[in-house]
Amino acid sequence: MAGGLPRRKDHRDAQPVHRGGPGDPGARGQADVDAAVAWARSALQGPWSRFAPAQRQQLILRFAELFEKHFDELTLRSGISVR
Numbered sequence: 001m002a003g004g005l006p007r008r009k010d011h012r013d014a015q016p017v018h019r020g021g022p023g024d025p026g027a028r029g030q031a032d033v034d035a036a037v038a039w040a041r042s043a044l045q046g047p048w049s050r051f052a053p054a055q056r057q058q059l060i061l062r063f064a065e066l067f068e069k070h071f072d073e074l075t076l077r078s079g080i081s082v083r
Helices: 030-044 053-069 071-078
Strands: none
Touching (some): 053 071
């Protein structure tokens, strides 16, 4: 087991193994899942779907650059210990 998840030879037989309790960010109801899917679909109907692949790459690389630059600040604000 790595990271609390069993290793599987074939991803098609994977089953969820984490069942979070109340207050656990991993414990989401169907309404949360439906809302996330609806949001993702609406995002794809916006400007992103009209960007050329090179434009998407440029934006993603810029995001990664800013994320790295501000990593410590972002993790401190979130309260997540990553180091």
